[in-house]
Amino acid sequence: xxxxxxxxxxxxxxxxxxxxxxxxxxxxxxxxxxxxxxxxxxxxxxxxxxxxxxxxxxxxxxxxxxxxxxxxxxxxxxxxxxxxxxxxxxxxxxxxxxxxxxxxxxxxxxxxxxxxxxxxxxxxxxxxxxxxxxxxxxxxxxxxxxxxxxxxxxxxxxxxxxxxxxxxxxxxxx
Numbered sequence: 001x002x003x004x005x006x007x008x009x010x011x012x013x014x015x016x017x018x019x020x021x022x023x024x025x026x027x028x029x030x031x032x033x034x035x036x037x038x039x040x041x042x043x044x045x046x047x048x049x050x051x052x053x054x055x056x057x058x059x060x061x062x063x064x065x066x067x068x069x070x071x072x073x074x075x076x077x078x079x080x081x082x083x084x085x086x087x088x089x090x091x092x093x094x095x096x097x098x099x100x101x102x103x104x105x106x107x108x109x110x111x112x113x114x115x116x117x118x119x120x121x122x123x124x125x126x127x128x129x130x131x132x133x134x135x136x137x138x139x140x141x142x143x144x145x146x147x148x149x150x151x152x153x154x155x156x157x158x159x160x161x162x163x164x165x166x167x168x169x170x171x172x173x174x
Contacts (some may be wrong), residue, residue, distance in 0.1 A: 014026075154167070
């Protein structure tokens with residue numbers, strides 16, 4: 001994606017990345033100064049991020065918080081694991097719907113920290129892996145979709161020059 005964006009806007013710089021299998025919104029800056037300011041906003045957790053996922057099983061409750069530290073699973077890289085010695089990591093979730101047939105739940109997710117594979121590991125750790133996840137889901141849940149059912153649907157941040165609050169939405173394609 002970055003190659004395609006830079007081909008059109010040569011001063012474009014990546015600010016916000018997605019796992020390769022995740023669809024949705026990404027953020028690029030125009031120039032190094034804007035990239036630094038936006039990167040600092042991400043680090044300071046001043047950027048609002050929301051995702052939609054379809055997970056295996058029925059998630060009980062209307063909303064919740066997953067607070068579990070994450071660390072690299074060095075022997076099984078690129079996998080991450082919940083580890084008490086890992087970096088603090090928190091995800092807020094809301095149940096949007098139980099899909100017809102009852103075997104899946106659609107969730108809205110808000111990562112309050114920004115760890116590698118955070119949403120995928122957190123959901124798998126509570127027994128509700130994301131459908132289509134070939135790293136963290138059971139073989140049946142991984143094979144239940146030709147793609148990872150995780151989509152970055154909302155980004156909200158302050159423009160790095162004007163300070164204006166900008167909000168972008170992208171409905172999930174699933």
